[in-house]
Amino acid sequence: MRYYSTNLQAPWATLHEAVVKGLAPDKGLYMPESIKRLPYSFFEEIENLAFQDMAFEVSKAFFGEDVETNALKQIVYDTLSFETPVVEIEENIYTLELFHGPTLAFKDVGARFMARLLQYFIKQESHDQVNVLVATSGDTGSAVANGFLGVDGIHVYVLYPKGKVSRIQESQFTTLGQNITAIEVDGVFDDCQALVKQAFMDTELNNHMKLTSANSINVARFLPQAFYYFNAYAQLKKLRQLDSKELVVCVPSGNFGNITAGLFGQRMGLPVKRFIAANNANDIFYQYLQTGIYSPKPSKQTIANAMDVGAPSNFARITDLYKGDWTAIKDAVSGATYADTDIKRIMATCYRTNQYILDPHGACGYEALKTGLETNEVGVFLETAHPAKFKEKVDSILNTDIEIPRPLAEFMKGQKQSIPMSNSFEDFKTFLFNQ
C-alpha cells in the first residue's frame, strides 16, 4: 500500500517510510492510498470472533501487503494483550472501556502496535539502534514508554516538563529503566516539544544517530485505533439486538486521531450511523462544524487535559477523507463542547444516578451521547482513561476515595530515575552525543 501526504507536496511513501518518518517531508500527514471494505460475511459473524482475531482481519486490510502475515499476526496479538469491554451505563447508553491496558488509557493500543511495527521494519535495516524522542505533557510519555519497553533495537527518550505532570503520570515513565530514559526538562511542555523538533532538524545529530518520533500522527499509532471500534460493535451485537436500532459512537476528542480511526472503520463497512466528537473548552472542531471555518487557537488548560489541543493535527486527515466538504463532514460527525463546570456536574450526576465513575474525558463523551441520542438509536461512548489516573480531581469532585488499580500502584512503588536537563538545545544535543 502506498501512502500520500495530506499536503500533496511530498512523494508517495511506503508503509516502512511512513512509519519511520512519522510526518511527511511537506509537514502533511500520511494517508493510505485506499481504504479496503471488509466483506459482509465478516460483519455477519463478527460477534463470534475473539478480539485479537477480529483485529488481525482489520489489520490485514491496512498492513497485509507490507508486513509478512505471521509477523503481522504476532504484532496484533502482542499489542492486544488486554480487553476493551463494553459496559451498559443506562438504557441505550454504553461505554467502551479503553483503560485496561498497561498505562490505563487508550493510547496503549497505538503505542504498543507502533513499537512492534517499528521494530519489524528496523530489523530489515542495518542500523544498530533507533532512538525514539517523545515530548509529553503526561499521558503520551507513559503509553509510548510502556509500549516500547524491552523492545530490542530501540531506545526511548521521554522529555517532560519538571513539576508539571502528576506524580502518577511521572511514575509511569521514570521508573521503567531498561531501554527507557526519562529527561526532566527545566521548562514547560512547549520547551520539551521544541527540543525534540530541533533534534530532528539537526543534521550533525542525525548523522550521528538514527532518530525517529512516536508522535500520535504516525500511521502506526493512528490506524490500529480502528480495531476497538469493531470490537465495540461486536460486543453490542452480543449484548442486545441491534437490528432495529442504529449505532452512534461518541469520542472524547483532542488531537482527533481516535475519532479519525473510527471514521476509517466506518469506511471499511463498520455499521456506524454517525459519530459525535465531544470537546472540552478547546472547541476548535465544534466551532468548525457551526461555521465551516477552521480557526486554531492556543490551547486552554482544562480538567480534561489530554484534550487540551488548540490545533488538532488530525483535522487534516478528516478533511482529506471528506475531500474538504463541510456538509459531508457535518453529516458524518456532530459536535459538543463542555466547560470544566459542566464536566464536574456531569461526573457527579452520572455517579449519583448510575454509580459509574467517569473520568473527566469520558464525562464529555457520556454527556454528548446522552443529549444527542435519538429514539431509534443506541449509543456507545469511549472511556479513554481510567478515573484513577486523575484521582485527586475525581475524588474532590465526587467526594470519593477511589482505589488505585494495581498496575498504577506498582508504578508508584518504583524508584524514580530521570536526567535533569536545561531547556537549551546545546545541552540536550551534548547529552545525546554522549549516549
Ligand SMILES: *Cc1c(COP(=O)(O)O)cnc(C)c1O
Ligand atoms: C489523548 C487522549 C484523548 C484525545 O484523543 P485524540 O485522539 O487526541 O482525540 C482523550 N482522552 C484521553 C484520556 C487521552 O489520553
